[in-house]
Amino acid sequence: MIILKRLNFFDKILFLLNSLVSTLLLLSYFLPFLPPKTFSHLAVLSLTVPFLILINILFCVYWLVKIRRQFLLSALVLGLGYNHLLSLYNFSGSETSAEEEGLTLMSYNVRLLNFYNWINDQAIPEKIQAFIEKQSPDILSVQEYNSSEALPLDYPYVFSSASKTKSELVIFSKYPFLDKGIIKFSNSANSAIYADILINSDTLRIYNIHLQSSGVNPNVKRLDSKTSDRLFKRLSKTFEAQQDQAELVSNHLLNSPYKTILSGDFNNTAHSYVYRLLKSNLNDAFEVAGSGFGSTFAFQYFPLRIDFILVDEGLKVSSFKNHNVKYSDHFPISTLVQSD
Template sequence: MFGSIRKFLLQLIAGANLATIFIMLFIGYSDRLDPVKHGVLANAGLVFPIFLLINFCFLVFWLCFKKIGVLIPLLGYIFCYIPIRTYIPFNIPRTPPDGAIKVMSYNVWSFAGWERFPDGKFPILEYIRQQKADILCLQEALTNEIGKARVDSVMNKLYQYRDTAMSRPGGDCIAIYSRYPIVSRERIQYPSKGNLSMAYEIKKGSDTIIVVNNHLETTGLSVEDKSSFKSMVKGNLEGTAAKKASYHLVDKLSEASIKRAPQADAVARYLSKHLGRSIILCGDFNDTPISYAHHVISKNLTDCYVESGNGLGFSYHEGGMYVRIDNIMCSSDWQPFECKVDSKIKDSDHYPIFCWLKKRGKP
């Protein structure tokens, strides 16, 4: 009798484990869904780590009660290898070789002009000074909070070549700073009230590099929305309140995804027109590693964090929302090394992401 009950329970748990794997697979490949047609489902990548954890719990269960069952969650991880590696890569660290250039992308949140050291200096500007990146792409680089003169007093000493672009008067501002000459600039056209992407040609020796700086459509979540999300995560919202807050968040995220999809398509079209060129792409995608925006933009590029980074690499950390939404990508003629998200500086709501790139030898 006891043996029959045990067998039934194990079969039930095996079924639950298989269902978890099917959901995990669907979520892992949900980045193929166009948000314009599947707004809610296209945001499924947000819960991908939850199902990775549930599957791990099944693995622990099988180890304790029936070791042969371990094959089920293990096969689930194998089938889901590509999205798992995209979301949480692990690589053997390799020291950047001589001749590698340092690229950094950073959403500076108006340089957090309200934050100062005791000596009056600004943490984000001092951080940028210390990093000594060769190519620096900034998002939300408005100087209203800090003053343009203060930004220029630091950045003009570090970089001879620079450019800024605004979505509209008083709108978002993105900036590029380079140790190498900027020889052309082009705005990638797509519909948006407050976001933009810019493409630059940069001359490094005899090479011409296309550098694309992006700030794609924001999530549109207010301070109150993020506070509600944080309360849900902590379990402080229950019942009707939690249900209402979750529906509201899903609706807002879906709306943002629908706006972001044509922007990502426009960037992808620009990149496809320049296949074979040397490309470095940076920016704040406002979307997860398992998302339509990430998928279509990275199709013909190498995600530097996936290729050379380690761990989850959360680059956004405000309001209890932790996810990697900032990226550096490159064409196949570059080899990335030690891509990192630096969580030591917390003055912006984003952490900076940086990477070393070395030109590959010609075959």
């Protein structure tokens, strides 16, 4: 091949690897359009998209430093997936001024308030409470709440999902509820809840969702072939379940008589089928006003954004923030919205 002719042996091997990674990234751009129940094995690739993007950026930089035209391969693939790049890293952010008015919302997976002592700190519930009280969002959506360790938060309106497990969904609000309900997921401890909230003279429907988790330990460092195969199958089944759950929520969203805001833990990335289905015509608050990688899950190998706040097009997203507090395996996210 002419493109390899002037490369030394090491660079030839490197470019072959570059070609493989670029091909995988290119294929991943089609994943949001492929239902996991039909393409379950391919759906697993969506988790690797942040890694594939970062590796392609490194290859691009490497060839540019060496002044080699091979940089064009990764550059072209990254350019074709520009929207995927923005979902991973946002270059423009919006800061909120103290005088700026609007509705503040926060979403936070609190991991059962450290009930099983995953973090070696007995004061985690108190620290979470202090953090929430300091931020004081108008509406707070919590996933994996543990009512047996309930936080004495000063919110006059609270709606919780009925759960046989310790893991619950809760919506805390400074504004009154007009209606509320639960969207149950079949054969799952996960669910979604919603509340119609009267804010001055307007009504918003707030969704709090928690899609199926794989139950995979993100800190596992070594995988043999047998374990890898089992992990792959588990992830495939998880994404199939997520499709059913996301379709239920999506259909419910379509029938909402009010402007909607959907937040929660999707247990999947912005490069997935379920994200595309749920986002529909909503705006991703991070993409509008966030900055940096926007990582929401404590994964040591590369940034993962699996928690989202999706906002109705009839509302303006004025700011977005990732809070770097390590009281859970997730980081809280918040946004300020205003009437458009």
